[in-house]
Amino acid sequence: MAAPLLSLRGVGKNYGAVIAVRDVDLDVYPGEVLAICGDNGAGKSSLIKVISGAQAPSAGSITLRGAETRFRSPHDALAQGVATIYQDLALAPRLSIAANVFMGAELTRGPRWLRMLDKPRMAREARAYLARLSVAIDDMRRPVEGLSGGQRQAVAISRALRWDASIIIMDEPTAALGVKETAQVLDLIRHLKSEGRTVxxxxxxxADVAALATRVAIMKSGAKVIDMPADGLGPDDIGHMIMTGRAA
Ligand SMILES: Nc1ncnc2c1ncn2[C@@H]1O[C@H](COP(=O)(O)OP(=O)(O)OP(=O)(O)O)[C@@H](O)[C@H]1O
Ligand SMILES: [Mg+2]
Structure with a gap:
């Protein structure tokens, strides 16, 4: 088996007296779609916040590509190749699609003393990233607030592609979406998988988990209680495992 891309050892996260994550070991391998499941309050988002740099762990260590690391902020994690996409996170609704894709890493042109934004090139490349995700939008100057939920997810994913993120974390990417948009986001995830990115x-x-995941980790009361290949698991099996904390 390949070496893990990302490893957590003994990771914990407390909020004051609340233990949100306790002693989690997790290995994430290149190219897999790892689903993290569990009841409300099980600690999924708290774990993800540690991996995305939004929160410092209270305990434990993180190893990325074989070297121990720390993520000081979501931007720091992004620069190390770990991108996180929340429902609306990090998109600036009033800014254009192109500005959102290149936020924090704008393309410029001209000599150093006359540096200016290279808007035509950013528009061109933003369109190309979206096209890679099979999303066709003509005008890259459109503000993100006018896009559908699925299109917005595509903009957020394009931003991750711009940073060439190898790990893309999605917390409830379809929670607020309608049927058609949900299907679109599932296609985006399939696309990332086919590019060899880790999700x-x-x-x-x-149903989404059973359709997409290659592996399932289940959390209960902050601990990881199950971690197994998703082959052959149906939606009911996964639901059962979440309820009982035992493999189906
Ligand atoms: N900022 C915070 N301050 C205090 N407690 C928190 C904070 N964030 C989360 N918690 C607590 O930590 C525990 C885990 O919450 P977390 O949001 O990680 O769960 P989750 O698995 O993502 O749940 P859900 O499925 O509802 O999103 C819960 O008991 C929650 O109340
Ligand atoms: Mg959550």
């Missing part, structure tokens, strides 16, 4: 997917939708 961490948090979802309460067992």
């Amino acid at each position: 961490l997917l948090i979802s309460h939708n067992m």
Whole structure:
């Protein structure tokens, strides 16, 4: 088996007296779609916040590509190749699609003393990233607030692609979406998978998990209680495992 891309050892996260995550060991291998499931309050988002740099762990260590690391902020994690996409996170609704895709890493042109934004090139490349995700939008100057939920997810994913993120974390990517948009986001995830990117997917939708995941980790009261290949698991099996904390 290949070496893990990302490893957690003994990771814990407390909020004051609340233990949100306790002693989690997790290995994430290149190219897998790892679903993290569990009841409300099980600690999924808290675990993801540690991996995405949004929160410092209270205990434990993180190893990325074989070297121990720390993520000081979501931007720091992004720069190390770990991108996180929340429902609306990090998109600036009033800014254009192109500005959102290149936020924090704008393309410029001209000599150093006359540096200016290279808007035509950013528009061109933003369109190309979206096209890679099979999303066709003509005008890259459109503000993100006018896009559908699925299109917005595609913009957020394009931003991750711009940073060439190897790990893309999605926390409930379809929770607020309609049927058609949900299908579109599932296609985006399939696309990332086909590009060999690693996806961490948090979802309460067992049908989505059964359809996409290559591995399932289940959390209960902050601990990881199950970690197994998803082959052959149906939505009901996963639901059952979440309820009982035991493998089906
Ligand atoms: N900022 C915070 N301050 C205090 N407690 C928190 C904070 N964030 C989360 N918690 C607590 O930590 C525990 C785990 O919460 P977390 O949001 O990680 O669960 P989750 O598995 O993502 O749940 P859900 O499925 O509802 O999103 C819960 O008991 C929650 O109340
Ligand atoms: Mg959550």
